[in-house]
Amino acid sequence: MSTPVKKVPIHLQSSQNRLLVKNGKVVNEDGMVDTDVYIEDGIIKQLGRNLIIPGGTRTIDARGKYVMPGGIDPHTHFEFEFMGTKSVDDFYQGTKAAVAGGTTMIMDFVIPRKDESLLEAYERYRANADEKVCCDYGLHVAVTSWSPKIKEEMATLVQEHGVNSFKMFMAYKDLFMLHDQELIEAFTACKNLGCVAMVHAENGDIIAANAKKLLDAGVTGPEGHEMSRPEEVEAEATNRACVIANQVNCPLYVSSVMSKSAADVISAKRGDGYVLFGESIAASVGIDGSAQYGNDMNKGRLCIMSPPLRPDPTTPIDLIEKLSQDGLQCTGSDNCTFNADQKALGKNDFTKIPNGVNGVEDRMSIVWDKGVHAGIMSPTRFVAVTSTNTAKIFNLYPRKGVIAVGSDADVVIWDPNRKRVISADTHVQAVDFNIFEGMEVTGVPEYVIVNGRVCVDDCDLKAVHGYGKFIETPVYPPYVYDQIEEREKRPRGVARTAAEMKKYADEDAALA
Ligand SMILES: C[C@@H](CNC(N)=O)C(=O)O
Ligand SMILES: [Zn+2]
Numbered sequence: 406m407s408t409p410v411k412k413v414p415i416h417l418q419s420s421q422n423r424l425l426v427k428n429g430k431v432v433n434e435d436g437m438v439d440t441d442v443y444i445e446d447g448i449i450k451q452l453g454r455n456l457i458i459p460g461g462t463r464t465i466d467a468r469g470k471y472v473m474p475g476g477i478d479p480h481t482h483f484e485f486e487f488m489g490t491k492s493v494d495d496f497y498q499g500t501k502a503a504v505a506g507g508t509t510m511i512m513d514f515v516i517p518r519k520d521e522s523l524l525e526a527y528e529r530y531r532a533n534a535d536e537k538v539c540c541d542y543g544l545h546v547a548v549t550s551w552s553p554k555i556k557e558e559m560a561t562l563v564q565e566h567g568v569n570s571f572k573m574f575m576a577y578k579d580l581f582m583l584h585d586q587e588l589i590e591a592f593t594a595c596k597n598l599g600c601v602a603m604v605h606a607e608n609g610d611i612i613a614a615n616a617k618k619l620l621d622a623g624v625t626g627p628e629g630h631e632m633s634r635p636e637e638v639e640a641e642a643t644n645r646a647c648v649i650a651n652q653v654n655c656p657l658y659v660s661s662v663m664s665k666s667a668a669d670v671i672s673a674k675r676g677d678g679y680v681l682f683g684e685s686i687a688a689s690v691g692i693d694g695s696a697q698y699g700n701d702m703n704k705g706r707l708c709i710m711s712p713p714l715r716p717d718p719t720t721p722i723d724l725i726e727k728l729s730q731d732g733l734q735c736t737g738s739d740n741c742t743f744n745a746d747q748k749a750l751g752k753n754d755f756t757k758i759p760n761g762v763n764g765v766e767d768r769m770s771i772v773w774d775k776g777v778h779a780g781i782m783s784p785t786r787f788v789a790v791t792s793t794n795t796a797k798i799f800n801l802y803p804r805k806g807v808i809a810v811g812s813d814a815d816v817v818i819w820d821p822n823r824k825r826v827i828s829a830d831t832h833v834q835a836v837d838f839n840i841f842e843g844m845e846v847t848g849v850p851e852y853v854i855v856n857g858r859v860c861v862d863d864c865d866l867k868a869v870h871g872y873g874k875f876i877e878t879p880v881y882p883p884y885v886y887d888q889i890e891e892r893e894k895r896p897r898g899v900a901r902t903a904a905e906m907k908k909y910a911d912e913d914a915a916l917a
């Protein structure tokens with residue numbers, strides 16, 4: 406199905422059409438350079454100094470600022486029907502908030518209703534999103550049950566609808582959860598289609614058993630949520646997903662890594678040469694999960710998500726360090742927002758609290774503040790983990806995720822010193838609270854250019870609904886499948902001798 410080409414309304418052309426970003430420091434994942442950027446018709450046309458440009462070009466002075474690829478958020482759930490309610494940020498408000506925070510593309514999840522086919526669910530999401538989005542978007546598709554029909558639909562989605570990634574949930578028993586045999590078959594199907602398998606990694610059987618025990622013991626407050634699924638329940642499933650994917654030689658993307666233990670598994674398996682990518686989220690590097698165990702039950706309910714925020718206060722710093730050192734590769738938001746009254750659906754039973762928190766608007770500032778401003782992460786690594794790596798994994802690169810001639814003009818002019826205080830009183834999102842309430846962050850987008858159009862103009866939001874479009878993600882991303890194919894050429898068992906271990910490690914180092 407071809408994506409309908411959107412005509413940019415005439416009044417948005419001409420003056421918005423030509424832009425020169427001058428005197429900035431362009432930051433890509435592989436380096437920084439002082440140069441100017443000329444944009445026309447939504448595309449980056451020239452890079453350099455003293456550029457020859459046509460009259461009528463608007464010039465933005467980026468002196469003292471970083472000029473970076475727009476953020477790409479690989480993990481959102483806008484207007485998602487879940488746990489008897491629906492997330493309140495829809496594709497308009499959610500993408501408007503994304504743009505406000507410096508994100509110029511999001512990837513959401515098609516999650517089928519009960520008895521809805523994958524194709525019907527995909528069409529429903531497209532119909533919901535296409536006319537509303539304020540920036541470009543892609544779609545992952547969730548496989549929440551397994552059958553020959555599902556396998557066929559995966560192929561159709563790949564061949565006709567521009568999907569290259571499928572999400573399997575190992576949690577949410579009796580709702581979305583797949584068991585090992587189904588995971589083996591779903592991962593094998595992903596591999597045979599040239600796709601990326603994604604997981605929500607928690608052991609849903611253990612969670613269900615623990616939740617029952619806790620409720621039977623009279624634990625109904627928000628603390629029961631994390632108690633039912635401590636870190637090792639996430640780490641066990643993370644390890645199991647990695648092993649299954651490795652055994653079928655399928656590339657694996659672990660979504661919303663929320664604990665040190667799970668992050669350690671991912672770093673270790675990557676060191677063993679697995680084709681594996683780990684995603685942190687704004688919440689997990691921004692705050693810890695102590696509020697769930699506090700005396701204020703209302704506040705505790707608000708930050709309930711899965712996998713849960715961890716009470717270990719060293720978790721955020723551990724995860725931002727792993728992001729900085731390539732232990733983890735991407736940062737999403739897992740934005741799945743429910744208002745306080747929706748969260749109160751679980752006031753007498755923590756298993757009824759709709760799972761999910763905000764993050765799409767604050768993701769970029771949180772990672773800059775906790776990473777770059779804190780002196781832990783370089784600006785180039787910031788670009789990698791907030792934009793480029795996601796673009797490469799889902800085969801959007803170099804159209805997205807880089808400041809380069811010919812790339813889409815999705816550009817953020819970033820003020821590394823400007824500060825802002827995060828608050829529901831001022832945020833763009835629809836949700837009526839913010840898990841980062843009151844947090845002062847350093848690092849703010851001063852201009853956000855979406856497909857060549859200035860949508861944040863000197864910190865003034867001018868996002869326009871319907872301006873974004875669906876972006877197809879082609880199969881066989883080279884960044885991923887070059888490694889898979891290399892491993893196929895070298896079928897290798899488990900290294901049994903020190904010599905084999907060294908040989909494999911040297912081979913993998915040469916490939917990295
Ligand atoms: C259902 C969805 C959003 N909710 C959440 N992460 O708590 C997910 O698990 O990714
Ligand atoms: Zn999840």
Ligand SMILES: [Zn+2]
Nearest residue numbers: 480482661739
């Ligand atoms: Zn999610």
